[in-house]
Amino acid sequence: MLSKKLIPFISAAVLSGTAFFMPANVKAAAVQQEYINKNRSHQALSPIGLVIHDTDNEGATAQNNRDYFNRVYVAASAHYFVDWNTDIQTIPENEVAWHAGPTANHRYLSIEMCMPYGHDAAKFNAVYQNTIELAASICKRYNWNANNIFSHYWCSMTFHQTNHEDPIAFLEQYGRSWDMLLSDIQNAINGQSVAIITQPAQSAAFYNSVASLQAELNKQGFGNLVVDNIAGPKTLAACPLIKQGAEGNITKWVQGRLGVTADGMFGSETKQAVINFQRTHGFTMDGIIGENTWKALLGI
């Protein structure tokens, strides 16, 4: 996120009701180069990595953002804006952009993920896909891997020069995590196809809130939790060990978190997703959701 001062550009939210596969090897959106005139540092940059943000500006397209930063001086900028249709480069890669504080700005390139208006899973998935493709293509050019990619949140925590936490919440709103994004980008760098499953908007929203899990744990008799949408030790203690063969809404919740088809059936696809998740976190890769895996799924 660069600035909250942007005026919102409202677009109709088109909610998708069906799940479908979108292979990651689809052709990436062509990058349009439209350098801005305002908000330019004209300082040299030899990038050693890439920071990914979200704009926190619902409904504004890459073009809307580009035009805004071209028109209004706000001492903020980014190299790329990616929306559901288009990638626009607004700053050359050998020039510092103003996106994550002085230290990060003098080290890293930047991509801003544009936010669809409302909860629009189809548009989100297109943004997510375009971001993967763009990030992977940049990494290939510089001979980088996923270790060269950082969130604005990480920059804030590491350099203490900004307090923004994007794009973590934006990803989580659609059932994705930062680790998933990194692993999808790494797969794209490796040339592997990444099956991205578009969830119906309603289930993505419902099945990814901690409150919905707390309510379900209570309903199934695993706990007597306050449904406050805050994951803590009590919520963790109520989460049962689950593995292949499990069925129901708790499995559904886990599937929503892992970004696999949320059908409530813990089959081989879900098991593989759990193993991938465990690998990312350095856990034992047994495909069984015990305490450590639950902790990571709950973000605690």
Ligand SMILES: [Zn+2]
């Ligand atoms: Zn940011």
